[in-house]
Amino acid sequence: MSKQTYVRTKPHLNIGTMGHVDHGKTTLTAAITKVLSERGTGGAYVPADRIDRAPEEAARGITINIAHVEYETDTRHYAHVDMPGHADFIKNMVTGAAQIDGAILVVSALDGVMPQTAEHVLLARQVGVDHIVVALNKADAGDPELTDLVELEVRELLSAHGYPGDTTPVVRVSGLRALEGDPRWTGAIEALLDAVDIYVPTPVRHTGAPFLLPVENVLTITGRGTVVTGAIERGTVRVGDRVEVPGTDVATVVTGVETFGKSMESAEAGDNVALLLRGVARDAVRRGHVVAAPGSLVPRRRFTARVYVLSAAEGGRWTPVSTGYRPQFYLRTADVVGAVDLGATAVARPGDTVTMTVELGRAVPLEPGLGFAVREGGRTVGAGTVTTVLP
Numbered sequence: 032m033s034k035q036t037y038v039r040t041k042p043h044l045n046i047g048t049m050g051h052v053d054h055g056k057t058t059l060t061a062a063i064t065k066v067l068s069e070r071g072t073g074g075a076y077v078p079a080d081r082i083d084r085a086p087e088e089a090a091r092g093i094t095i096n097i098a099h100v101e102y103e104t105d106t107r108h109y110a111h112v113d114m115p116g117h118a119d120f121i122k123n124m125v126t127g128a129a130q131i132d133g134a135i136l137v138v139s140a141l142d143g144v145m146p147q148t149a150e151h152v153l154l155a156r157q158v159g160v161d162h163i164v165v166a167l168n169k170a171d172a173g174d175p176e177l178t179d180l181v182e183l184e185v186r187e188l189l190s191a192h193g194y195p196g197d198t199t200p201v202v203r204v205s206g207l208r209a210l211e212g213d214p215r216w217t218g219a220i221e222a223l224l225d226a227v228d229i230y231v232p233t234p235v236r237h238t239g240a241p242f243l244l245p246v247e248n249v250l251t252i253t254g255r256g257t258v259v260t261g262a263i264e265r266g267t268v269r270v271g272d273r274v275e276v277p278g279t280d281v282a283t284v285v286t287g288v289e290t291f292g293k294s295m296e297s298a299e300a301g302d303n304v305a306l307l308l309r310g311v312a313r314d315a316v317r318r319g320h321v322v323a324a325p326g327s328l329v330p331r332r333r334f335t336a337r338v339y340v341l342s343a344a345e346g347g348r349w350t351p352v353s354t355g356y357r358p359q360f361y362l363r364t365a366d367v368v369g370a371v372d373l374g375a376t377a378v379a380r381p382g383d384t385v386t387m388t389v390e391l392g393r394a395v396p397l398e399p400g401l402g403f404a405v406r407e408g409g410r411t412v413g414a415g416t417v418t419t420v421l422p
């Protein structure tokens with residue numbers, strides 16, 4: 032396979048398909064790539080059987096199946112994630128691995144709102160997906176009056192979860208017929224994409240946010256000093272910037288910025304860098320720390336979270352967990368023990384998604400939306416997202 036360079040000519044967005052099993056998410060994803068590849072704005076047709084054979088991706092220590100396809104409309108470049116199953120959806124959403132700016136909720140016009148339709152809307156709301164466009168799929172096979180009822184039902188579901196159900200775009204589509212090239216239904220796919228282009232706003236760039244680098248490694252370069260490496264989570268950094276390591280005494284100046292051995296004047300969110308820090312002792316900074324803009328972060332120990340407890344079939348536990356459970360929490364590059372309080376829920380069985388309060392053994396920078404993995408005895412047993420940081 033030949034490698035191409037990504038040339039940024041349009042704003043980039045991450046979107047995804049969600050919805051009940053078999054409602055046609057993968058078929059619709061394939062149809063979108065087909066319609067757009069024929070339009071010629073960018074991106075290649077990806078058949079459904081290639082989307083379902085997703086490459087395995089390691090994200091935050093968890094092996095997750097995510098199928099990514101890319102395509103372009105006239106105005107935007109999209110990375111689209113089609114999650115192969117319900118459990119994958121839950122895991123990807125709670126850990127933030129999917130990182131979507133907007134979602135296409137796929138609802139079969141034949142079946143209407145089903146349990147996972149509702150569960151995905153609930154979860155999308157919890158993890159901060161603010162914009163949903165609805166694809167009423169299989170509209171080729173549905174009775175129009177019944178489809179009207181399904182549309183009402185979906186709008187009510189959205190409103191019940193705090194989305195603007197009355198004004199949400201709902202487009203009747205047929206992924207299957209669009210794939211066959213039926214102009215009525217390829218036109219419906221175009222209408223769906225127009226709705227996504229218009230309704231889902233371009234996300235805020237995090238390059239303007241206070242600088243944050245989770246430290247992956249610390250090295251000493253003889254004669255130059257201590258170097259930290261990692262991927263910049265947000266903000267920008269340039270030579271001469273003041274930085275600190277929250278939770279330690281380290282407050283210093285960046286005297287060098289490099290990427291893959293080349294020096295840079297400034298680096299930004301997404302870049303993999305090495306930062307040379309003035310006058311910092313080798314053992315003052317460790318993996319798990321973060322380098323941040325001065326005063327931008329206060330480490331904390333307690334938080335509430337939504338956590339998906341992996342089922343035994345996914346490599347998780349066989350037995351439930353209860354209050355007092357003390358696994359390891361992997362937050363950014365940090366690995367910290369934490370005590371779990373399940374409150375009124377009392378127990379969480381493998382396969383459940385629960386709310387819990389966690390008290391970490393030491394303070395780390397925390398914020399709502401931060402994804403993490405829960406591990407025990409060297410295996411991943413859960414995946415979660417911080418919902419509230421407690422004092």
Ligand SMILES: Nc1nc2c(ncn2[C@@H]2O[C@H](COP(=O)(O)OP(=O)(O)OP(=O)(O)O)[C@@H](O)[C@H]2O)c(=O)[nH]1
Binds near residue numbers: 056057
């Ligand atoms: N009539 C009709 N059938 C469809 C349409 N889209 C998908 N199907 C059929 O519905 C079934 C499920 O389609 P998928 O695309 O695999 O559904 P999915 O939502 O990705 O399923 P999971 O990933 O397993 O949750 C397949 O048999 C498709 O052929 C459509 O627009 N019309």
Ligand SMILES: [Mg+2]
Binds near residue numbers: 115
């Ligand atoms: Mg699928």
